[in-house]
Amino acid sequence: MKSATRQHSILLDGHKTAVSVEAAFWTELKHIARSQGVRITDLLAAINATRTQGNLSSAIRVFVLEHVQRQGSMAVSTTSQTYSQTLRQIRVGKTPSND
Numbered sequence: 001m002k003s004a005t006r007q008h009s010i011l012l013d014g015h016k017t018a019v020s021v022e023a024a025f026w027t028e029l030k031h032i033a034r035s036q037g038v039r040i041t042d043l044l045a046a047i048n049a050t051r052t053q054g055n056l057s058s059a060i061r062v063f064v065l066e067h068v069q070r071q072g073s074m075a076v077s078t079t080s081q082t083y084s085q086t087l088r089q090i091r092v093g094k095t096p097s098n099d
Contacts, residue, residue: 004019006020006021007019008020008026012044012056013045017040017056018059019056019057020057021057028064028067032064038087038091043087046087046090048062
């Protein structure tokens, strides 16, 4: 059985990198970015800046899963709050390391 995982080349903090995620996660990530009015690269930068372990591909899956769970339960986790703060900083042109 073929994997539905696809590699995506992205630019984060001026560095080119690649992430491998399943099509369903990538599609949902694009929907989240669109619904929040941000570019997918800004969303990925916020996810990358707030991840505490694992690689970026795993962090993307966890972020999407938590987002979908919040949609059902409206529970807000500490990770989500940290992510939201980081995304606000990116929107105003700050980087998390500037704090």
